[in-house]
Amino acid sequence: MKTLKIAIQKSGRLNEKSVELLKNCGLNFENYKSSLISPVSNFPLEILFLRDDDIPEYVQDGIADLGIVGENVIEETEVEVAYLQRLGFGKCSLKIAVPNNNDIATLADLNGKAIATTYPVILGKYLKEKGITSDIRTISGSVEISPGLGLSDAICDLVSTGGTLKSNGLKPFADVMSSEAVLIGSKGSENNDLIQELMQRIQSVLRAKETKYVVLNVKRDNLDAVIALLPGVKSPSVVPLAEADWVAVHTVIPERDFWDRISQLKQAGAQGIVVMPIEKIIL
Ligand SMILES: Nc1ncnc2c1ncn2[C@@H]1O[C@H](COP(=O)(O)OP(=O)(O)OP(=O)(O)O)[C@@H](O)[C@H]1O
Numbered sequence: 102m103k104t105l106k107i108a109i110q111k112s113g114r115l116n117e118k119s120v121e122l123l124k125n126c127g128l129n130f131e132n133y134k135s136s137l138i139s140p141v142s143n144f145p146l147e148i149l150f151l152r153d154d155d156i157p158e159y160v161q162d163g164i165a166d167l168g169i170v171g172e173n174v175i176e177e178t179e180v181e182v183a184y185l186q187r188l189g190f191g192k193c194s195l196k197i198a199v200p201n202n203n204d205i206a207t208l209a210d211l212n213g214k215a216i217a218t219t220y221p222v223i224l225g226k227y228l229k230e231k232g233i234t235s236d237i238r239t240i241s242g243s244v245e246i247s248p249g250l251g252l253s254d255a256i257c258d259l260v261s262t263g264g265t266l267k268s269n270g271l272k273p274f275a276d277v278m279s280s281e282a283v284l285i286g287s288k289g290s291e292n293n294d295l296i297q298e299l300m301q302r303i304q305s306v307l308r309a310k311e312t313k314y315v316v317l318n319v320k321r322d323n324l325d326a327v328i329a330l331l332p333g334v335k336s337p338s339v340v341p342l343a344e345a346d347w348v349a350v351h352t353v354i355p356e357r358d359f360w361d362r363i364s365q366l367k368q369a370g371a372q373g374i375v376v377m378p379i380e381k382i383i384l
């Protein structure tokens with residue numbers, strides 16, 4: 102059986118979450134700081150640790166079968182790969198930002214201005230679409246300091262909390278794209294059996310992350326009202342308790358509904374509510 106290769110970021114924003122996801126899929130591998138390639142002992146897979154910019158091309162060329170990388174990097178490298186799964190981490194936006202005190206009020210004011218970025222391809226397409234002609238200055242990092250140094254009038258860079266913009270006297274001006282980490286594969290890789298198995302494991306971990314396992318006690322009289330509030334995977338399990346008119350209800354609740362549902366459940370007569378994380382949900 103052919104051993105698959107998956108490329109993940111060696112160090113940086115996506116490294117830790119990528120390693121955690123693969124470990125949660127039950128894959129055993131060493132993760133030394135010095136590792137560039139690490140075999141998985143219990144699945145025919147090798148993990149390549151790379152600079153994130155190189156991952157899309159490795160996958161496009163089939164050197165790696167799979168990769169975990171930000172959508173922003175895929176768009177910037179303009180590769181032909183299959184998007185297999187959004188992964189829910191590394192969420193950020195690519196934004197144009199301008200100094201707090203400036204005369205740029207509308208997009209048209211960017212005409213003839215210098216914009217520093219590490220994303221010249223994405224920015225170029227965005228400006229073309231908007232009919233703006235700016236001077237795109239490509240630099241490889243620390244973009245936020247360039248207006249202060251007189252290198253540019255604006256920047257285009259990734260933002261999540263906005264803290265880096267703020268501490269450099271900049272404010273967001275326009276949204277260019279939003280991004281998160283995704284699993285990509287070489288074209289046609291969706292049809293490979295091993296890749297499908299790995300994707301099923303990944304999906305079961307992601308599904309579990311979005312939900313909580315809830316156990317609660319309720320008087321039989323209130324059972325219907327409580328069940329009506331529970332959007333379970335299927336119907337909830339109802340288990341008799343030693344006290345004859347009480348039962349325990351076991352179910353799975355989407356995390357996003359969690360707090361709303363908990364207060365409604367208490368109002369409906371639920372007691373002793375225990376909430377537990379779920380490791381995997383296999384459908
Ligand atoms: N502030 C942020 N919050 C959330 N996700 C982010 C943030 N900044 C970047 N990302 C996402 O994480 C990816 C990796 O970011 P990082 O800063 O580690 O890249 P890098 O410095 O280019 O790393 P490398 O050394 O691998 O080239 C980005 O391409 C983006 O998708």
Ligand SMILES: O=P(O)(O)OC[C@H]1O[C@H](OP(=O)(O)OP(=O)(O)O)[C@H](O)[C@@H]1O
Nearest residue numbers: 114243258259260261262263264265266
């Ligand atoms: O809005 P914030 O939460 O402040 O995040 C934004 C910063 O995060 C990223 O850089 P990172 O910290 O990953 O460092 P790098 O530029 O050296 O890769 C990005 O390039 C911004 O500088």
Ligand SMILES: [Mg+2]
Nearest residue numbers: 152153154155
């Ligand atoms: Mg990089």
